[in-house]
Amino acid sequence: MKIAVIGGTGLIGSQVVKKLSAAGHEAVPHSKSTGVDVLSGQGLDEAVAGADVVVNLTNSPTFDEASPAFFQTSMDNLLAAARKGGVGHFVILSIVGVDQVPELDYYRAKVLQEKILAAGPVPYSIVRATQFMDFMDAVMSWTADADTVRLPATPIQPIASGDVADAVAEVAAGTPLNGIRNIAGPDVFTLDELGRITLSHKGDHRTVVLDPTAGMFAVVKGDVLTDRNAHLAPTRYTDWLS
Template identity: 85%
Template sequence: MEIAVLGGTGLIGSQVVKKLNAAGHRAVPHSQSTGVDVISGRGLDRAVAGADVIVNLTNSPTFDEASAAFFRTSMDNLLAAGRKGGARHFVILSIVGVDQVPELDYYRAKALQEEILAAGPIPYSIVRATQFMEFVDAVLSWTADADTVRLPATPIQPIAAEDVADAVAEVAAGAPLGGVRNIAGPEVFPLDELGRITLSHRSDGRTVVTDPSAGMFAAVRGDVLTDRNARLAPTRYADWLS
């Protein structure tokens, strides 16, 4: 099977390409570094021509209100190129609970991306994942100073990037879902407790202060960042830290 992976040199994309090729498919990575630009359209027709499957793992360079324009333009360009090239399956990676947090600009933008795909001309699959373990450091940095890290107690269910790549590769190699597959890590943590676990493992002496108003995830109410009905990945957070 011929598979074009847009964003194929990034954290998830590079692993998806490797896994698909190891399974006997021909997965080709595309990104700005390979001369493909999903916003200007440069190189897109060439990248997806003859591909059976398009996997779009590109991401907005910002998480603010400008992210909606990125996803609208990139999806419009990719769907047009994919239709022209004869693609039979289009896969994107999204976020668990993305349609339940309208307070977050980025979540609204990702929900828009899903809507554009579902309304498009190519059979599709959406893989929704919980927050990546690899992004925990970034989350801690948003509200940190020299002595403290301020975090809300929002429940999250972190998943390892390699497990995400496994799920995306599996979906890309299968028949279009025509809907959503949710994937998550095997454990749920309050975000503040996850911060304490992370800092302790790294012998970081900063103190985690529980602050319901701190950071992006303070806007989240309830447990929409978790999904107990999702397919659970095998990697536990302590094992990933080690």
């Protein structure tokens, strides 16, 4: 199959391209660096021409109130190009529990992206993943100083980006789900616990302070960011750190 991977040079996209290519598919990465702009529409018709599947892994450059506009425009442009090109399957990557956190602008924007896809003209699949292990350093940096890292006790079921790429590649090569597949890492931690594990592994002597108001995930209640019914990926966080 010919598969156009939009956002194919990023963290997940580059791995998806490699995995699909290794499986014998013609996986073509597209991004701004290759002349494809999802907001202006530049290069989109050419990028999806002849493709059996489009995988959209582009992301909003911000997590704030500007993010819905990014997903509205990019999805409108991509779906128009996909319909014109006769694409038979459109795949996006989203977030487990994304529809349960309306307090976050970015999560509302991702819900909008899912709704646009589901209402669109192309058979589709949505892969929802829990939080990436790769983002833990960034999460801690939001509320850190020289001595402490403040984190809430939000439950997290982190997944390795390689496992996310495996799932996206598998779904892209399969029959459209016209629905959602949830994927998650094998273990559940509280975010503050995950912070302590991370700092200990790195030999970082800062102290993790439990703070229910700290960071973006402070507004997330209960087990929204975990999914007991998800497909579980194999990579454990401690193994990933090593």
